[in-house]
Amino acid sequence: MSEHSSTWRDTVGILLLALLVAGCGDSGTGQGAVVLVVGPSSTLMVGIGSFTTLTVSTEAGNFVDPGEVDWSSAAPGVATVADRGLVRAQAGGIAHITARWSGSSATALIEVWIPVEVDPSADGTSFLGRKGYVEYLPGTLPFILSAPHGGALTPAEIPDRTFGVTLTDRNTERMAEQIRDAFIARTEAAPHVIISRLARIKLDPNREIVEAAQGSPFAENAWDEFHGFIETARAWVENELGSGLYVDLHGHGHEVNRLELGYLTSGTDLDVSNGVLDAGNFAATSSLKALVQSTGGSFSELLRGSTSLGALLTDEGVPAVPSPADPTPAGAPYFSGGFNIARYGSRDRGTVSGVQFELHFPGMRDTEGNRALFSQRFARVIEAFMTEHYGFFRPGG
Numbered sequence: 001m002s003e004h005s006s007t008w009r010d011t012v013g014i015l016l017l018a019l020l021v022a023g024c025g026d027s028g029t030g031q032g033a034v035v036l037v038v039g040p041s042s043t044l045m046v047g048i049g050s051f052t053t054l055t056v057s058t059e060a061g062n063f064v065d066p067g068e069v070d071w072s073s074a075a076p077g078v079a080t081v082a083d084r085g086l087v088r089a090q091a092g093g094i095a096h097i098t099a100r101w102s103g104s105s106a107t108a109l110i111e112v113w114i115p116v117e118v119d120p121s122a123d124g125t126s127f128l129g130r131k132g133y134v135e136y137l138p139g140t141l142p143f144i145l146s147a148p149h150g151g152a153l154t155p156a157e158i159p160d161r162t163f164g165v166t167l168t169d170r171n172t173e174r175m176a177e178q179i180r181d182a183f184i185a186r187t188e189a190a191p192h193v194i195i196s197r198l199a200r201i202k203l204d205p206n207r208e209i210v211e212a213a214q215g216s217p218f219a220e221n222a223w224d225e226f227h228g229f230i231e232t233a234r235a236w237v238e239n240e241l242g243s244g245l246y247v248d249l250h251g252h253g254h255e256v257n258r259l260e261l262g263y264l265t266s267g268t269d270l271d272v273s274n275g276v277l278d279a280g281n282f283a284a285t286s287s288l289k290a291l292v293q294s295t296g297g298s299f300s301e302l303l304r305g306s307t308s309l310g311a312l313l314t315d316e317g318v319p320a321v322p323s324p325a326d327p328t329p330a331g332a333p334y335f336s337g338g339f340n341i342a343r344y345g346s347r348d349r350g351t352v353s354g355v356q357f358e359l360h361f362p363g364m365r366d367t368e369g370n371r372a373l374f375s376q377r378f379a380r381v382i383e384a385f386m387t388e389h390y391g392f393f394r395p396g397g
C-alpha cells in the first residue's frame, strides 16, 4: 500500500507541478490548483438509513485516496458523511457534502426522499410521489385504473430517454381523472387510480425499469412509485374484496377507429375459432386467467361473447375488438397488452384480472365532452361486466 501510495504521490506531485507551470500568471501558492470532482455530483437516496458512497478524483481523472479526504456535511440532520465518503440518510431533505483534499474542495448534492406511506382505503385522498411525478387516488371499488402514457411533465433533472417509444398517449391523463369522476357520480364510490404525470420522453412505466427509466435515479424512483401504488391497490382489492379488475389505459393511433382490448392474447391467436380458443392453453396465458377459473365459463365468452367487455362497449356505441361484431383484428395493427397487464393481470398470480384499453382518438379522446361521454360509458360497462362475472361490483354488493 505504502509503495503504491508513494508512486501515486509522485504522480500527483508531477501533476501539481505541471498545473502550476501551465497556470503561470496565476498568483497563489498552489491552492486550488487541483480541481476535485465528487461523484456522483447529485444523488437521490430513498428512505432513512440508506447508504451511498461518494468518490473523489481530480478533474484530470486521477485517483484520490478517499481515506485522505476530509469529508463534511452541511446538513448532518439530513445526511451524515463518514470516512471514505460513506453517506447515510437521516431524514428527508437536501444536504451538501463537501470533500476537501490538498487545498481543494468539491461538493455533492444529496437528496433524501422518504417514500410516501399510502392508505389504499383513504377514499377522497390523493397521494403524490416525489415532486408529484406519480399520483395515486385510492378508492373502495374492486377496480384499478392506471394511466402510464398521458403525462406532460418534462423536468430537467431527468434526461430524455434515448431508446424505446416516447410518444404520449394524448389526453389519457385527463381521461383517467374523468373516468374516476364518472364512477363517483354513478356509484358514490371511487376506483383506485394511478397516474404518471411524467411525459413518456422521461419515463415509460409500461416497460421494465431499464428501458423505462434509462438510468436516471429520479425516473427510477418514479417508476418504483408508480408500480408500488398499483401493487398496494392490487393487494388491498385482493385482501378486502377477494378479487378485482385492473385496466391499463392507453391511446392508439391505428387507422381503424375502434377500442382495442388487450388480454395478452395475440391478434393472430384471435383469428382462431371459439372452439379452438376454449380447448387450448389460451385462457391460462391470458390476463383473465383467474376470472375464467372463477366463473367456470368459457374463455371465448369472456373475451368476445355477448357478456364480454367488447360486447358491452359495442352496446354503448363504442366499436371494440375483440367483440361479437369484431372478433379479431384480422391482421390489422392491434395492441394485445403490455408490461403492466402481464404484471398486474392474473396470468402469473392472484385474483385481479387485467385488460389493456387502447382508445382511438377521434370522437373519443379529442374533446372534454367526448371524454366525459366515454367515461360515463366506461363506468357503466365495467359495472355491468363485474356484476355479471364477479357477482358483485360495489363493496358488499
Ligand SMILES: [Zn+2]
Residues within 6 Å of the ligand: 149, 169, 249, 250, 251
Ligand atoms: Zn400507451
